Structure formats: structure tokens, C-alpha cells
Amino acid sequence: MPTISKKGVSMPESPIRKLVPFAEKAEKAGKNIYYLNIGQPDIKTPKVALDAIRESTIDILAYSRSEGSEAYRQKIANYYANNAIHVKHDDIIVTTGGSEALLFAFGSIMDVDDEVIIPEPFYANYNGFSTASGVNVVPVISKIENNFALPPIEEFEKLITPKTKAILICNPGNPTGYLYSKEEIKKLANIVKKHDLFLIADEVYREFAYDGATHYSILQEEGLENHAIVIDSVSKRYSMCGARIGCLVSKNKDVIKTALKFAQARLSPPTLAQIASEAALDTPQSYFDDVIAEYVERRNILIEELSKIEGVQVANPKGAFYCIAQLPIKNSDAFAQWLLESFDVDNETVMVAPAAGFYSTPGVGLNQIRIAYVLNTESLVKAVNILKEALKVYQD
Incomplete structure (x- = not known):
């Protein structure tokens, strides 16, 4: 049987996209998912x-x-x-x-x-x-x-x-x-x-x-x-x-x-x-003023809500629309999959990106997740509440 290249075998999976099958299965089961895993803005194209x-x-x-x-x-x-x-x-x-x-x-x-x-x-x-x-x-x-x-x-x-x-x-x-x-x-x-x-x-x-x-x-x-x-x-x-x-x-x-x-x-x-x-490139500055104001509001709410959760440490981003949160768990890959497969609050759950895939040093970032605050503020509050309730019952 022909073999795959060494380069192909060593090509890493996307930590952002590899959980998609579990999200699709959760959606088919009727769950509503708050997608915090991918930097796809909900802001309208100019x-x-x-x-x-x-x-x-x-x-x-x-x-x-x-x-x-x-x-x-x-x-x-x-x-x-x-x-x-x-x-x-x-x-x-x-x-x-x-x-x-x-x-x-x-x-x-x-x-x-x-x-x-x-x-x-x-x-x-x-x-x-x-x-x-x-x-x-x-x-x-x-x-x-x-x-x-x-x-x-x-x-x-x-x-x-x-x-x-x-x-x-x-x-x-x-x-x-x-x-x-x-x-x-x-x-x-x-x-x-x-x-x-x-x-x-x-x-x-x-x-x-x-x-x-x-x-x-x-x-x-x-x-x-x-x-x-x-x-x-x-x-x-x-x-x-x-x-x-x-x-x-x-x-x-x-x-x-x-x-x-x-x-x-x-x-x-x-x-x-x-x-x-x-x-x-002809987009007026007012577009960016509005977008930046929206992201600042989202960031502030996200950081405030995450900081209320016991055992969670979060960095305060000064740009882009991402943050890293460190959770009181051992393995965020397993936690992210569990959120999609086994947990919900009123039939809603969240999808996050395990942060280990954003490191190349083995074993680093295992208890961290990346959150993209590309959802409206109401959805962000609901999503963080789901994370809070999940951490209360999750066992590594």
C-alpha cells in the first residue's frame, strides 16, 4: 500500500477546527452552541x-x-x-x-x-x-x-x-x-x-x-x-x-x-x-470606530465575567479579539470535547479552542483555552455562565 509522506503525517491538526464533528453532532441533537472557538467576526462586511x-x-x-x-x-x-x-x-x-x-x-x-x-x-x-x-x-x-x-x-x-x-x-x-x-x-x-x-x-x-x-x-x-x-x-x-x-x-x-x-x-x-x-479600502473611519467600540465592550464584559469564576485566570487583551483563559482543569482538549458531548445548560453549550495547540512546547497550555469574543454581549454572558456551571461539575 502506498504510504503518506512524513511531512503529511507530522502536519498538525487545527486545534480550532478538530472539534467540529462533535459540535455538528451536538447541533443535530438539538443543542444551541455558542461558538467561542474561531475568529469569524459577526460584524457585517462593509x-x-x-x-x-x-x-x-x-x-x-x-x-x-x-x-x-x-x-x-x-x-x-x-x-x-x-x-x-x-x-x-x-x-x-x-x-x-x-x-x-x-x-x-x-x-x-x-x-x-x-x-x-x-x-x-x-x-x-x-x-x-x-x-x-x-x-x-x-x-x-x-x-x-x-x-x-x-x-x-x-x-x-x-x-x-x-x-x-x-x-x-x-x-x-x-x-x-x-x-x-x-x-x-x-x-x-x-x-x-x-x-x-x-x-x-x-x-x-x-x-x-x-x-x-x-x-x-x-x-x-x-x-x-x-x-x-x-x-x-x-x-x-x-x-x-x-x-x-x-x-x-x-x-x-x-x-x-x-x-x-x-x-x-x-x-x-x-x-x-x-x-x-x-x-x-474606501470604508469610512466611522466603521472602525463603531467596530472597535463594540469589541472593547465585549472584551470588558468577557474579562469581567470570567474573573468572577473561581480558579480562572485570564489575560487582559489590548488588541485583536481573543483572550487566553487558564482554567482549574488538567486538560482543555478533554474539557472542550466534554462540553459538546456531555454538558448543557437549558440545552445550550459552548465551543472553545484548547490552547495547547497554540504552543509548540509539549505539555504547555494544557489547562488553557482561547476565547474569540466575536459574539454579541448577551451571548458572551450566557456563554461564560455555561463555562462557570460546567467547571462546577467537570472532573478531569
């Missing part, structure tokens, strides 16, 4: 983006340029300029979601068995992207006790080897919601320049910064032009997850030239979705 699709007069849905249409890339560059990030349209390659941008970045700067240092917990698919690229993740652990702040630079330097090619951060962070300060970005900039590494920043949640804080992009840091690679996407910014449009941005011409070869190999990003994404 009307201007949807109208661009409805009003399109395209006769042939043809390929676009491999790097994305020039008009869209120019408009992206203008968007960045409005955010004090100065790049040219030819510093940008449009991709099929931020995921493809990460794969292009890994493929462009790393060879098999090279290493990338990532503060953990991190977006679970970083594990998958590294496996697909034959790259090794070297984790540096950030801790819930200090709200998942950047680990000391000394911890990064201990991990640097001749195989190290990059440091990767998500800012603001998924799954922690942590927003890196300007000072923390400068520390990272100094270390990548000192050791001649790349700094990759996944900045797809740039707009979602709270409590008066502002996002500081690695592309704003002077002297980092040859080191900085930004991953971006329309998915969360405009609640357009299904558009599958992202981009890779770098002032390093060799990186862009190399990434373009990967882009050419997959032909082009989705043409129709680029039209919607280009139109989305």
Missing part, C-alpha cells in the same frame, strides 16, 4: 465591498497579475501611508489570504531545517506553515502571569543558532490579544539587526488596538528595511474572511523578487475578491 461585487460588469473572470493588480496594490500603499507606513506598490505582493503570504515568506527566506523563533502561544497555523515548509519552530514562552508580554531579549538570544533565519510575531496577537509596544518592537529590531535576521510581523489585526494604544508597525522602524516582512489580510479588518485576500509587504527587493516567483507558480490571487478588497 457595504462598499459587497456593492463592488454586485455592481461588477466583468464579462470574463480572468487571471490577475501574479503580484495582484497594480491598481489594488497602489491603493494598499495609500492605505499604509494613511497609517504612517511608507511603502511603494511594488513592495507589495497580493496573496490568497495572509496564510499564503506566510508560506511565501517562509519559502523565500528559509531552507529545510532552518529555524524561526516565535513567542508562544502563537497562531496555531504557524506550526502547520513551518511543517509544510520543512522549517523548525523554536518557541520562546510568554506567560499569562505578565499578560503575555514580549519575553526578555536575553531569552531570544539564547535560542539563536547558525540555523536561525527569522523571528516571527503576531501584533496584535492571536491567541493572546497582546499588543506589542513601540519599545518592544525596537528591542526586536535591534536583535535582528545585530544577528542579521529577518523580522516577520503578522499585522492582520492592526486596526484593533484598545484603551488609547496605537499599533506600531515594524515597517515604521528606521534601519529595518532589509529585515522587515509584514503579513497582512482583509479577513478580520473588514470582516471578509471568505475573500481570501492578503498581502506580503517588504522593502527588501530580494524578498519581493523571490516571493514573486512563488506567486507566479500559483498563477494569481482571486480576481473578484481583489475587486471587493480594493473597494473595502
Whole structure:
């Protein structure tokens, strides 16, 4: 019998999606589920983006340029300029979601068995992207006790080897919601320049910064032009997850030239979705003001309600729309499955994402869950109450 590749066998399951069969079974049994497991916003996609699709007069849905249409890339560059990030349209390659941008970045700067240092917990698919690229993740652990702040630079330097090619951060962070300060970005900039590494920043949640804080992009840091690679996407910014449009941005011409070869190999990003994404860039600031106000309210209610539960510790996110909660249990995988299979309050239950899948260090995060506060406030309160009642009776 033919065998599956070693790479395929080692490819990790999604900690977010692997519980879907249990959720589907629970729904078929008549249970109502509050989905706290996945970052699919319930915020409406901007009307201007949807109208661009409805009003399109395209006769042939043809390929676009491999790097994305020039008009869209120019408009992206203008968007960045409005955010004090100065790049040219030819510093940008449009991709099929931020995921493809990460794969292009890994493929462009790393060879098999090279290493990338990532503060953990991190977006679970970083594990998958590294496996697909034959790259090794070297984790540096950030801790819930200090709200998942950047680990000391000394911890990064201990991990640097001749195989190290990059440091990767998500800012603001998924799954922690942590927003890196300007000072923390400068520390990272100094270390990548000192050791001649790349700094990759996944900045797809740039707009979602709270409590008066502002996002500081690695592309704003002077002297980092040859080191900085930004991953971006329309998915969360405009609640357009299904558009599958992202981009890779770098002032390093060799990186862009190399990434373009990967882009050419997959032909082009989705043409129709680029039209919607280009139109989305005309979304008024009032849209974001309303969205941010909504997420702040949700975050405050979620943190307040979780903090009332005995034995629960929760980090206070400063951006994005996720938080990590540490529960008085041993194994959140088993707990999450039990919630779907065996527990309900008035025929309602919750679906959470076990946090161990957001770490690459074995045995870490087993008693933690990631919560995406993408539900309305009433639903969040009900969902946390279900968690509270579940923890009263759950036995590991």
C-alpha cells in the first residue's frame, strides 16, 4: 500500500477546527452552541465591498497579475501611508489570504531545517506553515502571569543558532490579544539587526488596538528595511474572511523578487475578491470606530465575567479579539470535547479552542483555552455562565 509522506503525517491538526464533528453532532441533537472557538467576526462586511461585487460588469473572470493588480496594490500603499507606513506598490505582493503570504515568506527566506523563533502561544497555523515548509519552530514562552508580554531579549538570544533565519510575531496577537509596544518592537529590531535576521510581523489585526494604544508597525522602524516582512489580510479588518485576500509587504527587493516567483507558480490571487478588497479600502473611519467600540465592550464584559469564576485566570487583551483563559482543569482538549458531548445548560453549550495547540512546547497550555469574543454581549454572558456551571461539575 502506498504510504503518506512524513511531512503529511507530522502536519498538525487545527486545534480550532478538530472539534467540529462533535459540535455538528451536538447541533443535530438539538443543542444551541455558542461558538467561542474561531475568529469569524459577526460584524457585517462593509457595504462598499459587497456593492463592488454586485455592481461588477466583468464579462470574463480572468487571471490577475501574479503580484495582484497594480491598481489594488497602489491603493494598499495609500492605505499604509494613511497609517504612517511608507511603502511603494511594488513592495507589495497580493496573496490568497495572509496564510499564503506566510508560506511565501517562509519559502523565500528559509531552507529545510532552518529555524524561526516565535513567542508562544502563537497562531496555531504557524506550526502547520513551518511543517509544510520543512522549517523548525523554536518557541520562546510568554506567560499569562505578565499578560503575555514580549519575553526578555536575553531569552531570544539564547535560542539563536547558525540555523536561525527569522523571528516571527503576531501584533496584535492571536491567541493572546497582546499588543506589542513601540519599545518592544525596537528591542526586536535591534536583535535582528545585530544577528542579521529577518523580522516577520503578522499585522492582520492592526486596526484593533484598545484603551488609547496605537499599533506600531515594524515597517515604521528606521534601519529595518532589509529585515522587515509584514503579513497582512482583509479577513478580520473588514470582516471578509471568505475573500481570501492578503498581502506580503517588504522593502527588501530580494524578498519581493523571490516571493514573486512563488506567486507566479500559483498563477494569481482571486480576481473578484481583489475587486471587493480594493473597494473595502474606501470604508469610512466611522466603521472602525463603531467596530472597535463594540469589541472593547465585549472584551470588558468577557474579562469581567470570567474573573468572577473561581480558579480562572485570564489575560487582559489590548488588541485583536481573543483572550487566553487558564482554567482549574488538567486538560482543555478533554474539557472542550466534554462540553459538546456531555454538558448543557437549558440545552445550550459552548465551543472553545484548547490552547495547547497554540504552543509548540509539549505539555504547555494544557489547562488553557482561547476565547474569540466575536459574539454579541448577551451571548458572551450566557456563554461564560455555561463555562462557570460546567467547571462546577467537570472532573478531569
